Amino acid sequence: MKSQPSQASSERSRSESRATSIAVVDDHRFMRDLIMSMLRRQDGRYDVVGEAADIRTAVALCEKTKPDLLVLDINLPDGSGIDAVPRVQEVAPQTRILLCTADVSESRVVEALRSGAQGFVEKTNTWDAFVEAVDRVAAGQHYFSAESAPFIDARYHGVERATASTAALSPREKEVLQLVATGQTSKEIAQKLGISVGTVDVHRANLMKKLHLRNVAGLVAFAFQARLMAPG
Structure with missing residues (x-):
């Protein structure tokens, strides 16, 4: 007699195969439509649950739908997407x-890291890079x-590696x-x-030397990845 899969096993299987729910926020209709259309063509891996053109609508959307992922433009008519990050996290902490931005600068990268966002991608990238x-x-x-x-030393993208590197730092550093x-x-x-x-x-210079970094953005990235800095 064939054994039947348990309810827990079936639920786990459904959970593992569930599409990633995504909300898209961009003030340009063309860009929103393009992103959503391309995501929907990815073999059912993504479920686009909503869209918004400004921060106010985006926060309300996230509070209602609790998407797994929010694709958030930085330049929005009612403020910066970076400033919207903590507002989204307040109503949808699991999101x-x-x-996303077309403007890549050191200040933007640093602000993105400090905001608590989990990713930063340029609109000038290829579609493959965006996916x-x-x-x-x-x-x-x-x-x-x-x-x-130019702003973040790629070697510190891994939490484990960054955390290990803190062993070389003094408590004051x-x-x-x-x-x-x-x-x-x-x-x-x-x-x-004091x-x-x-x-x-002197401490800043020593940090740059020990961690092989070139600028403040690199220090911010390192602190974030090593969990020395709380998001948000």
């Missing part, structure tokens, strides 16, 4: 967020595309790193830690 970003962020990983390389990553100036850090500005600058 992972992939930020990779969607797949990785939906799977619980972080994604920062190759165009961000970790303190300075956390404060730099939250956007504080050398003067503010010096006041907070040390001189010159000492802070």
